[in-house]
Amino acid sequence: MEQVKCECGHVNPFGTAFCEACGKPLEEAEKPLLDMRYEGSARRSQTYNKTVIDKIWNFFSSVKVGVWLIVITLIASAIGTIFPQKMYLPPNVTPAQYYEDEYGWAGKLYYELGFDNLYGSWWYMLLIALIGVSLVICSLDRVIPLYRALNNQGVTRHDAFLRRQRLFSATKIADDRLLETIKERLAKRRYHIREENGNILAEKGRFSRWGPYVNHIGLIIFLIGAMLRFVPGMYVDKVLWIREGETKEIPGTNGEYFLKNEKFTFETYQKGKENAVFNAAIDRVGSGMVAKTYETKAVLYKRVGPVIAGEEPKLKKIKEYKIRVNEPLKYDHYALYQVDFKLNELKSMSFALVDKQTSKSFGMITVDLLQPKEKYDLGNGYQVQLLSYFPDFYFDDDGNPNTRSKVPNNPAFVFKMFAPDKPKGEVSFVAIRQTIEPFGNNKYKMAFAGIDTRNVSALTVRRDFTLWVLGVGGTVFMIGLIQGMYWNHRRIWLKRTNGEVWLAAHTNKNWFGLKREIQAVIDGTGIRMPIDQAEIAKKVQGGDEHGTA
């Protein structure tokens, strides 16, 4: 059961479809043509199935299993793009709430099923890993027998092998010199020619058979590159939200680099200001609807001296740069990409202390919404105290005013107003378009007097040392692809038997090209053009089906 000895003397592994050396079919003939896939070699996984190891091996060796793994991964990856992933949500939101608020029940389900972090989930990783395993084992299981078979192939092939090739012809011939002509012509077409007892094997482009396996090696290198991302220090991917005028530490740089946002600009295409050819397009979507520029004018600083978090940093200016989409600020392998923005975030709010009846103003206060002061003195005995501040105001479950975050999205204030005639002060709760006087009718009020805003820019911080591995993987992948796609492995056998010359040919693709080549080679030699047995079989079948001949 271990091995099969062919009548030509060659010993084949069990499971071989036809002899590696002479091509004599070892299994019962079922179809008129030989299945040339993998050169009839035994994919051993299909033949030994004894131990647990063998069973695992065979599972991964199956192309069917591999294809299913890829299909499942594709579907999963597609699902991950339906709603934004957790890491791309705006900062300071609770994912559980966000998905439901934004996308309704579908969003809730999405979150509950864990699709919010799909690409980082253990089962997604496992799928990718299984594809990797399948890739390695599938390749090993096919490339080794194929190499063996191609290496062991003999020149003199068994009659049954030749007759059952797709391209075959037999010609009665007397003149031996014809073969010399054919040999010369084949050599000119860069065929490698081997001769044995007057029989010929002409072969070219065998290396194209390794294309798929080179391609797989590329994929595996690519996967190793992806794996390297989990090694600390190899890969940084963070987001930095930075307001105009702010200088902030760049996350992921271990406190080494700081960035100042001097200005964020958002521009759109405006009617009348652009080249006239754009007018029609601008009209279609409306003026000011199409984004033209997202730009952060930034200054990069490096921290001087030891890094202690929280310490006021000593900064050295490194460079100024205008970060635009696809034009990142690059330094020390770090890259800062423009990724998001928020226009007109509230910066400060101004109020006037006003007598409700006379509308007389007693002065104005400006409240910095990030660092509000506690007391504002207006002189002449008028004073305002800020008792409480809610930057992102809402009423919580207990009915108390509270804040959702530290971002001034919807500021609300509790002011205490002092005047010469109200020395104990009056309390007023002020939110946007809303004033509540908790202790009855006040004489004074805080009248809204204006706002100051600024833009916030979001930048992606990237550092990726795995990129070159991915690059090498991708290149090898492409080489494999080209190798397998643009070259064909062609073989032509010529055998002399009983005063006849038998010609058979095989290629792994582009049969038309092979036929034309054979035609050119045998032209004028009197050897018959081989018949395409596969096409004849098709015609016969077609004739039967349609009842025409």
Place this chain on the structure above:
Amino acid sequence: MMMKKQRLILRTAVLLLLLTAVGYTIYSNFFTEKTEIKVGATAPDFVLTDLNGKKHRLSDYRGKGVFLNFWGTWCKPCEREMPFINEQYKTYKKQGVEVLAVNVGEPKLSVQKFVDRFGLTFPVVIDREDQVMNAYEIDPLPTTFLIDKNGKIRAIITGTMTEEKVQQYMESIKP
């Protein structure tokens, strides 16, 4: 027979190799911290100023256990556990456990109101520029780091704690 054995060994070897690679990836991604911030590592040093203007440097607390809590006034779970921490701090302060509560960069006014409301007695510092948050890679609030007398992180707790838990945690970092 020889071939069979060889094949088994070869296949086992290849499978083991692949299993190791896959195992390492999954393990390092899900069961270890991808950063310097992990249990057993030295807690990154920082300097922050409390509400009274006093500077607190973590490394000055060597020799004491430090209960390092990150919080925000809007965070309900933080609000729930604050009284527990305050209560246990009274006992454990005498036993060499310090509490440092790091606010995630809110206005001083809001923080002061919060501290007054709960009568917090331990130092509360404000991380105005997110530097300490970055260094400790804070994601959800609240997050608590238990730091022992040698400045090593003993545990990282995310989410709210019961009073019993707070007591146990403080006990665990007693010098």
